[in-house]
Amino acid sequence: MKLLIVEDEVRLRDRIAEGIAWEQYGIELIGAVSNGEEALQLVDRIGTDIVLTDIRMPIMNGLELARRLKEQHPATKIIVLTGHDEFDYARESIEHGVSKYVLKPASNESVLEAILAAAELRKRELVEKHNHTLLQERWQTHLPRLKEAFYRNWILGRYSSWELEKKSEELMLELPEQLYIPVLLDMDPLQDEDTRYLRSDRSLLLFSLNTIAKERLEGTSSLVFQDDNGMTIVLFNGSLEEDHMAFYQRVNHMVTDVIAMMKDCLKITASAGIGPIVTAKEQVPDAYVKSKQALQTRLIYGHNIAITFREAPKPMNQWNSLAEMEKQLETFFELGDEAQAKQVAWHMIQSVFSSESILEVREFLIHISGMLSRFIHARQWVLTEVTGEDYTYFESLKQLRTREQIQEWVLRTIGRICQFVNESRKSSTKQSILDIVKFIDTHLQEDISLYKISEMLYMNASYLSRLFKEEMKMSFTDYLLERRMERAKALLVQGLKVYEAAEQVGFNYVNYFSKAFQKYWGVKPGELNK
Template sequence: MKLLIVEDEVRLRDRIAEGIAWEEHGIELIGAVGTGEEALRLVEKIGADIVLTDIQMPVMSGLELARLLQQHHRHIKMIMLTGHDEFDYARESIEYGVSKYVLKPASNDRILESVLDAASKRRLELEEKHQYDLLKERWRTHLPRLHESFYRNWLTGNYASWELDKRGEEVHLKLPDQLYIPVILDIDPLNEDDTRFLPSDRSLLLFSLNGVAKERLAETSAFIVQETDGTTIVLFMGVLDENRMDFYQRVNHAVTDVLTMTKDSLKITASAGIGPIVDAKELLPDAYLKAKMALQTRIVYGHNIAITFHENPSAANKWTSLGDMEKQLETSFELGDEQQAKEVAGQLIRSAFSTGSVPEVREFLIHISGMLSRFIHARQWLLTEVTGDDYTYFESLNQLLTREQIQEWMIRVIGRICLFVNESRKNSTKQSVTDILKLIDTRLHEDISLYRISEILYMNSSYLSRLFKEEMGMSFTDYVLERRMERAKALLVQGAKVYEAAEQVGFRHVNYFSKAFHKYWGMKPGDLNK
């Protein structure tokens, strides 16, 4: 405990400072000064726990000193030395944090007793503050879990509408009126022939999906919590005056990004159920249930998809038919068949506009843009690179105002996708043939065959044979013979023996090699050594 003595009477000040063995009682005397101004400077420089001061001093009284210290150092215990005639005056000092007053003349024992009593109180305060800080830190550490518990209970309808704000305040959450969209993310069922994961790995995969969502949505106004069954709940929030279609489009884009990243990073697919937009806190549990219902319909729509809740069955049936056409469109993309893809796109647009409902057309746009984005991202292509100037419409679909604009946009994007597919196939073909040529050159000394090459490259031998002939203009067998004969001729010219040349180009029998060489070059191999 740090003690500061403030007394203008020199003899009394020295007696208190030097006549008491402060250190033996755990008290550190940081100074003994004669004025309030000196005391303030010393407290600011060193700090103090206890100040023992005379109440009557020139320039600045002990009471004024107490008042000033109370403003910035409320923890300091003030002890006043006062005369009998100043007793009533001293009582007023209580409002300035003075905890004790000692009547003059006071013995050293009386002063020591007062200081030790103040020190005891200060130690108790420090201990209580330490305990409070510990509790506060524990509260801060557990607050994220408390938030998760609150959101989980809110979404699942465990809170009555009247207690929502109260429960939120208990965990330091404010619930302003705003727009909400609940989304549920879940990994898709694994194929039975997928041996990478065991059923027991599901919880780990769900945890990883939750991590992907938190990473991709870190800059988004959303709260993410894992449900008790392991699925991830994302509660998107928007301001009340935000355009609802813009808000919904933003959510759909963010969810699609999470699904794409899940497939890229975890090598599994996930799907999402997107609930309706609500603008009242008490409506959120119902919207959450609808998000769950939307997710359940992936059994109809398939996997790796963000599914919007639809209120009426007819709309759901319509989306089912759209899903069939989308599969046809993806097949056309895989084949690089631009004409067929454009025909399917026309069917999709006619179906989307069949009801004349603007909201359904907008949902179709959001849905189809997500499908096109997933197809592009699945091939490790950049959306901006593939779509070019049309990328701006992916960012703001509201720019597409007419049926003609929508159709022209889709046709352009489809054409670009098919172009990239075909270019990629050409590059892949060239690379495959290059790999074959390298293998042939490095294995001429072996009994090399088309079947063996196809095994090494994990390719179908019939497809490899057709591919090779299309690119090279000759059969695989003819090319291998040509390379062997050229290599053999070069070896013989360099002075190799006939049997050595035969071995190095894959012929086990010299006689067979000589006949093949003579047939190809019109001379015997031995003639080159003469």
């Protein structure tokens, strides 16, 4: 919960701000300002949950602040500090959204009690806001987009079998065993003599094709959506009892109809690649790849045509599966997960050697060395520094003469890359903490807070707090107090007066400094320079 204090009386404002250990109660003090205008600017900039405000203040008083907050930030809880002579006046503030008022002279205990009560109320409101009914409404609103994203990821082969089952259940989608035919529709290249459209209009034309396909195929057993590049994918489905040839003819007729309608409406042509029939949902991605291959043959057969995929006899190879494993490998590199990265690489090596083709093994070596080099150079690292003595194999892959040599070289290099990733991440974190420590040491006389520092570093305050504690083995607050107490002790030993030392370490009130100093060192500050 975020708290903002608004009070023009300096002594009272600082007593409340500095005299209560807000962090112990889960309260983040974002600021203590002297008038409503400053407060409103701060709330507009970073937001807050609770505002504790006086009524009578210069520039903008507390009631005007409450009114503005009710209009602009209605969820904010407002607590008013008021004297006995303002009591009736304060009661009128309820219409401006004030939830509680505390009578002056207010003790820290009464202020804390009011703040904690407001925080609890705010928490309950947040819970209610995200209740089951609201989540269901949001779910229904986003469901069409979620379904389309699911269909896209499914047909593009981005799900494993278990992910496909899990995500279809989450979206309450049935994917039964039935006949499937994927079709890919794309605009044909614009002719040079057609001056109605520019090349930059391609996205608009693809959207038009998708719209026509949805309209023309409405009510049929099909799903229509766009791929990552805007091309239209249509997944037709039919009963397992339907004759395969009849199913093909039906699909071909509907696709041809969409292409014809596109030409009639926009006077430009489109083509389609029709994939093979499959009967299992796990086979759909492979059938979709074949629909893409069919579409590519329009270079031979011409435009404004629906082309059915025909299997060409060719030897099987491992490159499709290797491409998927390569994606996984780069993901684990990014995470610095050495164990998982090595496991994927091991499977890649086993897959290549299972072909028993020396040519495919050599091609794999060229491919994997390029991939590893690319990953290293993309991070502006030097290949020789990362790979060490194994750099010689990048210069001459022919030196790797056995399966064992290849496997050990790949795994060693992967281990070094993951080590560099993790060290780089740690170095970045350590530098951020060193910057914070340096800032504290040079600004002890100022009002330092973790929130201010997090803004300077463009980092989340909670995340920064956790990093600081992990690196320094103590909280930010404890470290700041330690540095202030050590600096204060040194200044007092040098002969500075107590109030001078207090000012130089960021304490506005000598009494509060004296109590903090005695609690920390066990002696009063005045006893050090006697």
